[in-house]
Amino acid sequence: MSQTATAQTHAFQAEVKQLLHLMIHSLYSNREIFLRELISNASDACDKLRFEALDAPELFENDPDLAIRVGFDKSARTITVSDNGIGMSAEEVVTHLGTIAKSGTREFFGQLTGDRQKDANLIGQFGVGFYSAFIVADRVTVETRRAGQPASEGVRWECAMTGETAGEYTTEAIERAARGTSITLHLREDQDDLLSGWQLRSLIRKYSDHILQPILMKKEEWDEDKKEQVVSEEDETVNQASALWAKSKNEITDDEYKAFYKHVGHDYDEPLAWTHNRVEGRHEYTQLLYIPKHAPFDLWDRNARHGIKLYVKRVFIMDDAEKLMPTYLRFVRGVVDSADLPLNVSREILQESKDIDTIRAGCTKRVLGLLEDLAENDKDNYAAFWKEFGKVLKEGTGEDFANKDKIAGLLRFASTHADTPDETVSLADYIGRMKEGQDKIYYVTAETFNAAKNSPHLEIFRKKGIEVLLLSDRVDEWVTGNLTEFDGKPLVSVAKGGLDLGELEDEEEKKEAEKAADEYKELLDRVKASLGERVKDVRVTHRLTDSPACLVADEHDMGMNLARILKAAGQDAPMAKPILEINPSHPAVQRLRAEESSFDDWAAVLFEQALLAEGGTLDDPATFVKRINHLMLAMSGN
Numbered sequence: 001m002s003q004t005a006t007a008q009t010h011a012f013q014a015e016v017k018q019l020l021h022l023m024i025h026s027l028y029s030n031r032e033i034f035l036r037e038l039i040s041n042a043s044d045a046c047d048k049l050r051f052e053a054l055d056a057p058e059l060f061e062n063d064p065d066l067a068i069r070v071g072f073d074k075s076a077r078t079i080t081v082s083d084n085g086i087g088m089s090a091e092e093v094v095t096h097l098g099t100i101a102k103s104g105t106r107e108f109f110g111q112l113t114g115d116r117q118k119d120a121n122l123i124g125q126f127g128v129g130f131y132s133a134f135i136v137a138d139r140v141t142v143e144t145r146r147a148g149q150p151a152s153e154g155v156r157w158e159c160a161m162t163g164e165t166a167g168e169y170t171t172e173a174i175e176r177a178a179r180g181t182s183i184t185l186h187l188r189e190d191q192d193d194l195l196s197g198w199q200l201r202s203l204i205r206k207y208s209d210h211i212l213q214p215i216l217m218k219k220e221e222w223d224e225d226k227k228e229q230v231v232s233e234e235d236e237t238v239n240q241a242s243a244l245w246a247k248s249k250n251e252i253t254d255d256e257y258k259a260f261y262k263h264v265g266h267d268y269d270e271p272l273a274w275t276h277n278r279v280e281g282r283h284e285y286t287q288l289l290y291i292p293k294h295a296p297f298d299l300w301d302r303n304a305r306h307g308i309k310l311y312v313k314r315v316f317i318m319d320d321a322e323k324l325m326p327t328y329l330r331f332v333r334g335v336v337d338s339a340d341l342p343l344n345v346s347r348e349i350l351q352e353s354k355d356i357d358t359i360r361a362g363c364t365k366r367v368l369g370l371l372e373d374l375a376e377n378d379k380d381n382y383a384a385f386w387k388e389f390g391k392v393l394k395e396g397t398g399e400d401f402a403n404k405d406k407i408a409g410l411l412r413f414a415s416t417h418a419d420t421p422d423e424t425v426s427l428a429d430y431i432g433r434m435k436e437g438q439d440k441i442y443y444v445t446a447e448t449f450n451a452a453k454n455s456p457h458l459e460i461f462r463k464k465g466i467e468v469l470l471l472s473d474r475v476d477e478w479v480t481g482n483l484t485e486f487d488g489k490p491l492v493s494v495a496k497g498g499l500d501l502g503e504l505e506d507e508e509e510k511k512e513a514e515k516a517a518d519e520y521k522e523l524l525d526r527v528k529a530s531l532g533e534r535v536k537d538v539r540v541t542h543r544l545t546d547s548p549a550c551l552v553a554d555e556h557d558m559g560m561n562l563a564r565i566l567k568a569a570g571q572d573a574p575m576a577k578p579i580l581e582i583n584p585s586h587p588a589v590q591r592l593r594a595e596e597s598s599f600d601d602w603a604a605v606l607f608e609q610a611l612l613a614e615g616g617t618l619d620d621p622a623t624f625v626k627r628i629n630h631l632m633l634a635m636s637g638n
């Protein structure tokens with residue numbers, strides 16, 4: 001930061017520089033959005049002032065009529081967007097317009113590829129905001145004063161995107177009588193078509209019609225002598241300037257819903273679906289809730305801002321009212337407008353409020369209903385939703401007891417039915433395909449789809465044609481830990497406990513299994529003695545057809561995949577000892593019965609390969625390799 005007579009020069013945070021560069025290069029084909037973004041910010045600034053003024057009416061400075069103004073100057077080649085909202089202090093100007101304060105910003109920029117189309121989509125997810133001004137302007141001047149501050153506290157911020165000063169901006173103190181912010185865009189050379197009242201009006205109507213505050217422009221009249229439109233001194237309101245959500249549904253077009261979403265969701269893209277309702281009864285409120293098409297870049301940050309704006313009787317109260325949506329629906333964006341909450345409601349009050357609990361339950365129900373409707377009637381869009389947000393929705397199985405069944409009905413999984421990683425199978429689909437005599441929903445969990453798909457535990461299921469769900473998201477362990485049944489059918493891991501296939505097993509097979517257990521008793525005891533502390537038990541299996549052995553967790557012990565996940569996350573998970581099951585019809589097992597001198601090596605390899613096959617890791621891989629070599633050489637007679 002260097003200092004001249006009055007102005008200070010600052011360098012942008014590195015990420016801002018990157019964002020500016022990308023914005024200019026990736027979004028120029030969509031340049032019109034700059035106006036929507038600046039008007040959206042101006043509207044937020046008005047909302048914030050109205051809210052702060054609830055406790056401090058003097059902030060209005062005798063000018064309570066909030067408005068946004070759009071003007072242009074043909075000869076200076078500028079467009080100006082002004083508001084009389086909250087404004088910014090000198091400090092706020094530097095933090096808000098010189099840095100990006102979103103968590104995960106650095107990681108986000110790490111994902112950019114240099115491919116214009118892809119990067120444009122990513123920027124959309126990030127939120128384009130103020131910096132979109134530079135798509136059409138090569139110099140931007142912001143003049144602002146925070147409400148309640150004296151005129152001497154005005155600030156001018158300026159940044160030129162050309163020449164040596166690109167990447168820097170200046171700030172200086174100015175006198176500014178008017179509260180709020182004016183943003184002046186000095187247009188790039190090829191942008192002169194924007195310097196038209198008609199063009200700007202049509203952009204405002206197209207993108208910002210729903211903005212709550214009036215957007216004013218100077219009226220234009222036809223001058224017969226000059227044969228052109230002349231700007232008069234009279235103001236006119238260009239937009240509808242009413243709360244979109246307060247209108248009745250049949251008065252709102254889809255385009256209006258979509259345009260409003262872009263403002264409230266800070267999204268560049270259209271929403272996937274929405275639900276709009278007025279709820280009457282004990283609590284009266286309106287909800288307009290949207291499901292985005294794409295996950296925001298910070299979806300995995302459970303502390304990231306949540307997207308619901310709370311209004312009370314159309315007065316904006318707060319952004320990110322996280323109490324209005326459960327965490328597993330944190331991707332939902334929109335507005336809740338309550339008729340009953342006090343205007344001075346704070347975050348602390350919200351934490352305790354029973355009214356908020358009721359509103360939240362109502363909003364949750366609506367969103368789940370909307371998803372059910374999509375799943376039923378618009379399968380392609382539901383599949384798109386699932387791809388983006390399925391993992392988050394899964395968290396709901398443990399988070400929202402009251403709606404557990406509804407959430408379970410919305411889940412989609414991969415399964416052995418198609419044997420592909422596509423998550424398309426619902427629990428209802430699964431039940432519809434169950435074999436005669438099958439009374440359980442079977443699943444396997446593993447670290448990757450391929451590990452799940454090729455798990456030895458599936459062999460008997462594949463042989464009998466019984467479908468198994470293939471779960472490989474980390475969160476799936478959480479799902480199966482919380483969701484123990486669906487529609488009266490228990491969910492059962494194929495890798496836990498003794499396998500009881502109930503009526504799916506015929507008498508013959510049962511008898512054979514019992515016989516094998518007797519016959520192999522001595523071998524089982526020897527293997528168990530040889531493996532010692534590494535296993536809880538050794539028994540004969542009827543899960544396997546091709547593999548010689550597999551590991552299973554005891555009925556009430558933690559599954560081995562979950563134990564590994566917890567360990568990887570640094571948690572002190574109790575590593576229960578597994579049970580080794582061996583397949584008596586496998587030649588390697590039969591060969592083992594006759595083994596004398598290398599029995600311990602054989603037993604260890606049997607155990608270790610079973611551990612590897614189910615996704616585990618060996619604590620002593622070198623010894624495993626040595627054993628294998630030893631056995632190979634023994635077999636070749638050396």
Ligand SMILES: Nc1ncnc2c1ncn2[C@@H]1O[C@H](COP(=O)(O)OP(=O)(O)OP(=O)(O)O)[C@@H](O)[C@H]1O
Nearest residue numbers: 041042045087088096097127128129130131181266
């Ligand atoms: N007209 C304005 N009046 C007051 N503050 C403003 C105005 N325009 C921008 N700001 C401040 O600058 C910040 C950054 O704006 P920007 O548009 O880049 O991001 P955003 O609105 O927070 O989020 P998004 O990028 O998702 O739109 C805003 O959060 C706000 O604090």
